[in-house]
Amino acid sequence: MMAEAGTVRAVPRRRTTAWRTGAGTAAKISGGVLLLVIVIAVFAPLIAPHPPNTGELSQILLPPAWMKGGSGSHLLGTDSLGRDELSRLIYGARISLLVGLVATLIAGLVGVPLGLLSGYLGGLADSVIVGFVNIMTAFPFLLLALLVAAVTGPGLKNVLLILGLTGWPIYTRVIRSVVLELRERPFVSNARVLGLSHWRIMTRHVMPGIWPTFLVISSLQVGYMILAEAFLSYLGLGVPEPTATWGGMLSDGSQYIFSQWWLTAFPGLAILITVLSVNVLSDSLRDLTAQAGPRKAADDADPAVVLRTYVN
Amino acid sequence: MLRFAGRQLMHLIVVLFGAVTITFVALRLSGNPVDALLPANATAQERQTLIDQLGLNRGIADQYGRFLGQVVRGDMGNSIINGQSAIREVAGQIGGSLVLAGLALAVAAVVGIALGMLSAERRGGWLDRLCRAAAAIGQAAPSFWLGLILIIVFAVRLKLFPASGMGGARYLVLPVVTLAIAIVPYVMRLTRTTMLGVLDAEFMRFHKAKGLRPAVIIYRHGLKNCLPPVITLLGLQAGPLLGGVVIIEYVFGRSGVGSLLISSIYNRDYPVVQVAVLVIVAVVVLANVAADLAVAALDPRVRLGGRAA
Numbered sequence: 001m002m003a004e005a006g007t008v009r010a011v012p013r014r015r016t017t018a019w020r021t022g023a024g025t026a027a028k029i030s031g032g033v034l035l036l037v038i039v040i041a042v043f044a045p046l047i048a049p050h051p052p053n054t055g056e057l058s059q060i061l062l063p064p065a066w067m068k069g070g071s072g073s074h075l076l077g078t079d080s081l082g083r084d085e086l087s088r089l090i091y092g093a094r095i096s097l098l099v100g101l102v103a104t105l106i107a108g109l110v111g112v113p114l115g116l117l118s119g120y121l122g123g124l125a126d127s128v129i130v131g132f133v134n135i136m137t138a139f140p141f142l143l144l145a146l147l148v149a150a151v152t153g154p155g156l157k158n159v160l161l162i163l164g165l166t167g168w169p170i171y172t173r174v175i176r177s178v179v180l181e182l183r184e185r186p187f188v189s190n191a192r193v194l195g196l197s198h199w200r201i202m203t204r205h206v207m208p209g210i211w212p213t214f215l216v217i218s219s220l221q222v223g224y225m226i227l228a229e230a231f232l233s234y235l236g237l238g239v240p241e242p243t244a245t246w247g248g249m250l251s252d253g254s255q256y257i258f259s260q261w262w263l264t265a266f267p268g269l270a271i272l273i274t275v276l277s278v279n280v281l282s283d284s285l286r287d288l289t290a291q292a293g294p295r296k297a298a299d300d301a302d303p304a305v306v307l308r309t310y311v312n
Numbered sequence: 313m314l315r316f317a318g319r320q321l322m323h324l325i326v327v328l329f330g331a332v333t334i335t336f337v338a339l340r341l342s343g344n345p346v347d348a349l350l351p352a353n354a355t356a357q358e359r360q361t362l363i364d365q366l367g368l369n370r371g372i373a374d375q376y377g378r379f380l381g382q383v384v385r386g387d388m389g390n391s392i393i394n395g396q397s398a399i400r401e402v403a404g405q406i407g408g409s410l411v412l413a414g415l416a417l418a419v420a421a422v423v424g425i426a427l428g429m430l431s432a433e434r435r436g437g438w439l440d441r442l443c444r445a446a447a448a449i450g451q452a453a454p455s456f457w458l459g460l461i462l463i464i465v466f467a468v469r470l471k472l473f474p475a476s477g478m479g480g481a482r483y484l485v486l487p488v489v490t491l492a493i494a495i496v497p498y499v500m501r502l503t504r505t506t507m508l509g510v511l512d513a514e515f516m517r518f519h520k521a522k523g524l525r526p527a528v529i530i531y532r533h534g535l536k537n538c539l540p541p542v543i544t545l546l547g548l549q550a551g552p553l554l555g556g557v558v559i560i561e562y563v564f565g566r567s568g569v570g571s572l573l574i575s576s577i578y579n580r581d582y583p584v585v586q587v588a589v590l591v592i593v594a595v596v597v598l599a600n601v602a603a604d605l606a607v608a609a610l611d612p613r614v615r616l617g618g619r620a621a
Contacts, residue, residue, distance in 0.1 A: 135330030142555035268457030276452035
């Protein structure tokens, strides 16, 4: 790509300043929304107007307050057991964020060391790990999660482990490609010449180089894990009732799709808004690391595409 | 080309073998399937019968060997619910699911590539911004929720399409649209990124110097050059797509492998679950191989041993 010669179309190669400030605004808004969701999740007992799991049977399937028949004490109405929809949404944020973060962490703890070993060591270890990753990625992620959930049964701990232990190959794949590139850099061979052990080079010299990539993958994974948890809970294989989860609420609400549309709309909106904020923030993070980092690994390709591609 | 196809076939066999192994591990080792398969009030005798039936009292290596034997012979046991051959059960349902998935992929490919090219061409314009915002939303929305919202809007409110069930083409519209929406953002974004790169390429400048009209340059020469990565992506989307089919069939009350899989999970119909999962994985792997072959046919660099641009 010869930047100095004229291009076919008069498009600037790099993003314009206007675009960048636009991205900055998007990042600020999504960051703010995410912060709000986190605060809501942490302080759920203080914020929720009603307890999430106790319903009044005299007040089942109330519409939101602004609709006919709605009541001011149940702003978003009540579900089929008379439980306050808003309170359950607020408590549901806890599960979604918890699963998003912890499952991503577990996936990273498995995937990063494998990627590091695979890329740094090469040879047989590399072939074995890459082969394993290829097989794992041939398996649709949600299907594998579904399969394991069907056997282990529902429960928060199971969901965390299932998503964590099925979601790691993306880390291994991308981190490996980054390490392959870092390994060829002079500072690694210099460290080797200085007589440092492989272990020390890996942990002290190669590891810091993978942080930007790690952050970008993780931030995207969080959104993906939240969606996967909703998927499992929707099918009744996630965190079981009466715990409020957005996916579970959707599953419950979708039985009333012909009359009480809001029971379907609100939990889905909560998922959408949270995941969207995470993804937009992640995109800005990528732009940031792409500008700061000297190398361009997976960041020229669209990371969302790359991730989806690897994760299935 | 033939050698390339041969390599792909080897790859296919290795990955399928791995998938069979993962299915085995997931079903046998991630917990005691007997507890998952039997109702809580099962008698000790029922438990023992099932343990014998599944061969769970044997060693792991022995179980694995038998499982592989079953897969190779194509004898995967009978449905616990109706005694039918599990393979026949799944085979009866796969056609409808493949039609659904195929239509969704075709719609997503056409819409995604078109939007991606328009976006790239008008980079920074309002259409580009709109497409990118829509793509971000499409990527963040759970597909089953989108399906439910489409039902609320187009079936319950506007009464344009049926909410659920099987039937003519009208019944396919909402499920296909739901599945396509889940894929379009990825196709669009990759097309856009690739196209932006292609627009800068020298051969494009050459075509311009040659005096070709911009539309021809972009839609003939540009499109051809940004297809290979997009086709690879479409192949890789087979996994998420079939995952989507599973839940979308359930949401729209359609019969197919997906709803069979989910009802079999609820009914603890272990042999059918196993076959359904293996069939889906096989389809995913085949789709990837097909995509690789298509890319190789389009791009000589790939089949001659280099790497796709």
